[in-house]
Amino acid sequence: MYHLEEPASAYNLIEYFKIHQMNSRAVQEKGRGKGMINYTLTHPGLLAALAESGHGSQILLADANYPHNTGAPAAARRISLNLRPGLLTIDQILEVLIDAVPLEAAAVMAPPDGNWTEAVKGYESALGARVPITSHQRFDFYDAARSPNVAVVIASGDTRHYANLLLTIGVRPDGAA
Incomplete structure (x- = not known):
């Protein structure tokens, strides 16, 4: 047992x-x-990947255009949730992750004009003020996503441009069961 x-x-x-x-x-x-x-999260592979991660580990929620295999470290656990274009979206995955792990930071890929996309505005709303969001230009984001701290890569079916989201796992509150 x-x-x-x-x-x-x-x-x-x-x-x-x-x-x-x-x-x-x-x-x-x-x-x-x-x-x-x-529990909200029931995907066995994702549960295991999150259980193996810890404070400071990162989760890459990759849109459908992201190079899932070459755009992250080889040691990162890959979870394929890209059933078809548009399904699952990063918003749908984020909703479940917010309930599953404590988050302390987020990073997004900024388009060339530097303005936040509708996708990023949605992440800001979902994460609230407690999780600061920083933005990186495209190739800087790729560098951040290739960091050895990236423990999990979740391939989504999200077809929105610049929808990628890099989350940093925080710590559980004292006394949390």
Whole structure:
């Protein structure tokens, strides 16, 4: 049996959820219980990747035009959520991530005119004042996204230009369970 106190390797996390799923099915058969994971984020690979990340690790939410394989470090975990053009959008993914991990900073790719795109204005609204957003010109953003701190690359189906978002994981508040 795996316990949450064990190191959060991908294997341990997946095994934990398999056991939890089996236990949930047994409870459901008895008429008590609502499902396997009572949480907004249910993607096993993304759960494992986030569990393996820590304070200062970065998550790249890449739009459909971003070079997913060459635009990030080889060691970063790749999560493909680009089902079709327009699905999933970075906004949809961000909504789930905000609930899943503490965030301390964000960076975006600025278009040549330097103005924030509608996508970035949406990120600013979703993240609120608690998460500062900085902007980088295209090639500076590529350099930042290739940093060894990038632990997770999420390929989206977002077709908006300059929709890429680089998030930095913060710390959990004291006493948070």
